Amino acid sequence: MFxxxxxxxxxxxPLVAGEVFLEDDNIRIREMRVPVNRGTPALLAAAVKACEAxxxxxxxxxxxxxxxxxxxxRKLYEYMTGHLDKFDFQSKHGTGLKAITFHYLQPDVxxxxxVLFTVKEMKKAPILIADAGFMYAAKMSGKAAEYxxxxxxxxxxxxxxxxxxPHPFYTRGFVLHEENRxxxxxxxxxxxxxxxxxxxxxxxxxxxxxxxGIQATIDSPMEEAMEAMGGTGDTLTGIATALxxxxxxxxxxxxxxxxxxxxxxxxxxxxxxxxxxxxxxHIPTACNRLPV
Amino acid sequence: MSFSGFFKQKRSExxxxxxxxxxxxxxxxxxxxxxxxxxxxxxxxxIKVVGPPPEIRTGCDLVIEIPLIEELNILRTLEKAGxxxxxxxxxxSPLLQPVDLxxxxxxxxxxxxxxxxxxxxxxxxxxxxxxxxxxxxxxxxYLAQEMVGKTMAEAPxxxxxxxxxxxxxxxxxxxxxxxxxxx
Numbered sequence: 375m376f377x378x379x380x381x382x383x384x385x386x387x388p389l390v391a392g393e394v395f396l397e398d399d400n401i402r403i404r405e406m407r408v409p410v411n412r413g414t415p416a417l418l419a420a421a422v423k424a425c426e427a428x429x430x431x432x433x434x435x436x437x438x439x440x441x442x443x444x445x446x447x448r449k450l451y452e453y454m455t456g457h458l459d460k461f462d463f464q465s466k467h468g469t470g471l472k473a474i475t476f477h478y479l480q481p482d483v484x485x486x487x488x489v490l491f492t493v494k495e496m497k498k499a500p501i502l503i504a505d506a507g508f509m510y511a512a513k514m515s516g517k518a519a520e521y522x523x524x525x526x527x528x529x530x531x532x533x534x535x536x537x538x539x540p541h542p543f544y545t546r547g548f549v550l551h552e553e554n555r556x557x558x559x560x561x562x563x564x565x566x567x568x569x570x571x572x573x574x575x576x577x578x579x580x581x582x583x584x585x586x587g588i589q590a591t592i593d594s595p596m597e598e599a600m601e602a603m604g605g606t607g608d609t610l611t612g613i614a615t616a617l618x619x620x621x622x623x624x625x626x627x628x629x630x631x632x633x634x635x636x637x638x639x640x641x642x643x644x645x646x647x648x649x650x651x652x653x654x655x656h657i658p659t660a661c662n663r664l665p666v
Numbered sequence: 667m668s669f670s671g672f673f674k675q676k677r678s679e680x681x682x683x684x685x686x687x688x689x690x691x692x693x694x695x696x697x698x699x700x701x702x703x704x705x706x707x708x709x710x711x712x713i714k715v716v717g718p719p720p721e722i723r724t725g726c727d728l729v730i731e732i733p734l735i736e737e738l739n740i741l742r743t744l745e746k747a748g749x750x751x752x753x754x755x756x757x758x759s760p761l762l763q764p765v766d767l768x769x770x771x772x773x774x775x776x777x778x779x780x781x782x783x784x785x786x787x788x789x790x791x792x793x794x795x796x797x798x799x800x801x802x803x804x805x806x807x808y809l810a811q812e813m814v815g816k817t818m819a820e821a822p823x824x825x826x827x828x829x830x831x832x833x834x835x836x837x838x839x840x841x842x843x844x845x846x847x848x849x
Binding site for chain 1: 687734735736739756771773775776778782783785787789796797798799800801802803804805806807808809810811814827828829830831832833834835
């Protein structure tokens with residue numbers, strides 16, 4: 375089993391922990407429902423669909439409302455420091471936590487460090503995955519190398535590569551990064567120890583890399599419109615998390631997830647106005663078309 | 667101790683990565699800094715008045731240290747009080763500059779504008795906002811929820827409802843689209 379921790383864009387949404395299901399374009403966690411537009415709900419919806427195709431149980435979610443004020447995120451950080459190590463008791467199947475993905479959370483270095491410490495204290499540390507705001511905090515804390523998997527887009531890679539940038543907004547010089555600088559940005563990311571063990575750089579082409587450089591490039595099928603769509607990076611991280619949750623090796627999962635996400639996008643025939651749920655619906659078909 | 671000595675000592679005590687989520691607000695003069703300090707403190711912000719590093723001195727000996735992630739919220743508070751700063755600079759490196767260039771991608775019927783890590787896409791004919799993508803702070807899904815499906819005229823500006831640097835970047839993309847619409 376794997377878990378996902380993140381926020382939903384509803385101010386008073388309470389902190390909820392439990393298995394996550396997908397019903398009528400909404401994710402359901404306990405009795406709470408959230409529309410799938412982008413962000414952590416999109417990640418979880420994609421993971422649910424991938425789990426269906428992989429014949430896996432439902433993902434476990436830790437969700438809270440936060441519209442950017444950070445109040446919900448801090449509540450969730452605090453909850454995780456007190457509860458993550460008890461995950462085995464929460465897991466229905468008692469299989470423990472194989473992987474955990476931290477997602478749209480307000481970047482907060484102090485809370486990040488406390489959560490990371492809690493995870494490291496677990497009897498069997500899960501595979502650690504970070505994306506979005508939590509990845510920013512992981513990099514800011516100087517502890518990126520303790521993670522197994524980051525899923526930045528090209529702009530976020532430029533942020534990881536800039537050892538002084540506190541946020542992608544302040545990335546020096548390489549913010550309007552050309553794709554042909556990606557090998558250089560990856561090398562710089564690892565030089566300053568700001569990369570996880572494996573990186574999946576999402577973009578026009580997807581790159582899977584480690585500290586030795588680019589190990590795989592996935593570029594087909596290509597749907598240009600996906601760049602404009604909110605949530606397509608979240609679905610990719612969700613699919614990768616689901617694959618890693620089966621016990622698959624991280625780099626292999628990254629490569630297969632990139633292919634599945636692209637294929638689901640291809641089936642959706644998107645325009646820049648397409649909503650991400652249209653892609654999520656095609657994930658099971660895409661999973662079944664690829665040898666997983 | 668000189669201002670530069672203060673910063674050097676602070677960095678050596680805390681390590682290079684410890685303070686990079688902090689920024690400083692630079693004002694026209696000291697009285698503005700003090701006004702801004704009292705406004706922010708009365709609103710409950712945890713801020714400090716400190717000495718600026720030499721590289722960004724503008725004739726004022728004080729700046730306000732803030733958590734960068736709260737920049738948009740703090741700037742809004744100051745704007746309301748009529749005491750906006752000249753600029754915001756990350757503490758760890760005064761050389762860091764926010765994005766001031768944009769990328770655009772023309773999809774025919776749609777136009778996507780990118781500022782830093784945020785992308786805003788509109789229907790060129792109706793000026794409907796059709797998608798918001800990029801970013802990683804929790805106000806991004808909220809901003810998308812509030813803006814997508816509305817026209818540029820109907821949608822709230824990101825700076826009105828955003829709270830983070832991602833929200834601020836989206837505001838820049840939003841302003842760039844407004845600028846292009848007025849051409």
